[in-house]
Amino acid sequence: MSTSKTPIFLTGATGYIGGAVLARLLSHPSANTFDITVIVRSPEKAKILKEKFDVNAIVGTHAELDKIESLVENSHVVFHLADADDEPLIQAILNGLRKRHSKVGDLPILIHTSGTGVLTDNARGEYATDTIYSDINVDQIKSIPPTAVHRNVDLRVVDADEKGFARTHIVLPSTIYGIASHPLVKAGVSNPHSQQIPGIIRASLDRKRAGVVGKGLAWWPSVHIDDIAELYIVLFDNIISDPDKTGHGWEGFYFGENGEHHWIDISRAVGKAMVELGLTDNAEPTSFTAEELAKYWGSEEAGWFSGTNSRCRADRGRALGWKPKYTTQDMLASVKPELEALAKKQ
Template identity: 45%
Template sequence: MSSKTPIFFIGATGFIGGSVLQAILAHPKANTFEITALVRAEAKAKALESTLGIKTVIGSLQDYALLTESAEKAHVVFQIADADSEDPMKAILAGLKARFEKTGDKPILIHTSGTALLADDSRGEHTSPTITSDLDLAALARLPASALHHSVDLLVNAADADGYATTYVVLPGIIWGRPAGPLFDGPAPIARGSMVQIPWLAAPYVQRGRPGVVGKGAGRWPNVHIDDNADAFFRLFDAALFDLARVSHGREGYFFVEGGEHGMDEVVRACGEALVGLGLVQEAAPDVFTAEERAKYFGSDMFAFLLFSNARCTGDRLRKEVGWAPKHTTDEFIKSIPKEVEDFAKTLKA
């Protein structure tokens, strides 16, 4: 290895990835890191290089040879761009395996999945009593490979089991809040600066003139502020790089990231009230989406049911192993929704 730790970063211009990259660059030993980011657009690559002073390679997750080559050059790989595509992960793992076999250096992979892998089929009809801890290895082992995101998680686990990489799977809940910093500030931000879930709800509400729910809107999901999420990645990365014995990896290395949980009824109510206040709908109280509306507004029942399902969990491993302590609460999340709706409304006038 060179005098600097080579890091390959995938997802630098995203909502999650941009905030994590900024956190890593604020590490006390950041001057010992050599970061290369995968970027699709040349303009974004130049902006990243000039703003943050990191290297870039131009390409996408479909450039498998480039992924393999770049991963082979790295001691640490962050994958914060796609939780569901197996082929890009196979390409990354091929590079990590080649590095290990050629150099003896055992690389680190930090992969981003999501708590949607816990989503049930309640269809909004009830609140599930099941709350899964990431310390409950038996519960995690029972998850089917068909669970959302999970087939990729299992590829990551297998690399650790095969001994050529040390792997971690990070599973955030619904991420909210507004990140700040060089990637997000200014008139032409480099990275996306807002969550996507509120526009997913607000858009059909405006089109149909009223909020809607699936079933009774009784599902519950974990949530985490974008800064708390970035801190979770930072702490995990720091432990993996400098205090490996302190943190679990492989099959045990699942890390739910949650600062609390919310009911979908709370989110729908806050969204509806904000839309009424903006004069975009007349009625804040929701009714039930029909089957035709689910198809029209969400594309499929699968996505509509997912939004209103239960995915309840506790992120105990981060708290136990790396001392993670989120600073933001669910109450703050609900109070942030009117601002998200207001910004969504501005896009309607653009």
């Protein structure tokens, strides 16, 4: 049996998802069999990763496609955790996997990050949908239009699996929540904050009143940062121990959710927390105006994202043994500490 370590390449080590997954790989029972390489923009963070965590941290950006391609070529497993939408970046990763397959002869593994944004509609907060996607319903997953959010990248990933030069797996997190508190956050390397709920909170703090897109009637799922990081690890462990039994390609979509909410529930939690902290005197959310959507999300259309429906069931991950612990109640309870932390930074 070979005693060489498994070469792993990971993007997004300084990010919210990437940091949480890297922290788990570093404390994995088989961590001493991993040879982990990451690419980060900050030379200071690269130094901490090398000196404190024994991670081979390369300084570089995602625009350095040749560098990415060769780092991937040297890796048996790639965790792409930084960006669900960068087409040149995923192409460089896939080129590296193809080269590895033809030169080394192994079947490299890609664990890519997409998101349940791929399921969104144009509800603008005005209605709830009945359509619920299951990741074990392959025909339903195939029916998602190529124009959907993240889909341009996801389709390239599946294509690589079909061509046979890599085994590909796509994790699709929903609204991830919770302030990450693992050792990489404590060392100042990784971002502790998510995106969607902090987006609503920052806008609400700025306008001094909780805001909501439309009536907030649409549905979204959520998942705690520790649970989604665990899903990546459960998937990875299954791939390593029994690759043939672990769904890949079209059978390799893994939603990350443990319960769902209406958008108005988040905005009400924001309003309640703002009143409790003396930041407003009225807890009831009001609809964001078109101008506010543009101000806080860059454009009115971008702001509508927080009024879309996205409904799914994480059946495939649960079948692999994933057992998320945190529920929608925990998500709502996470709003106040998130708001307190973000209010201090404003």
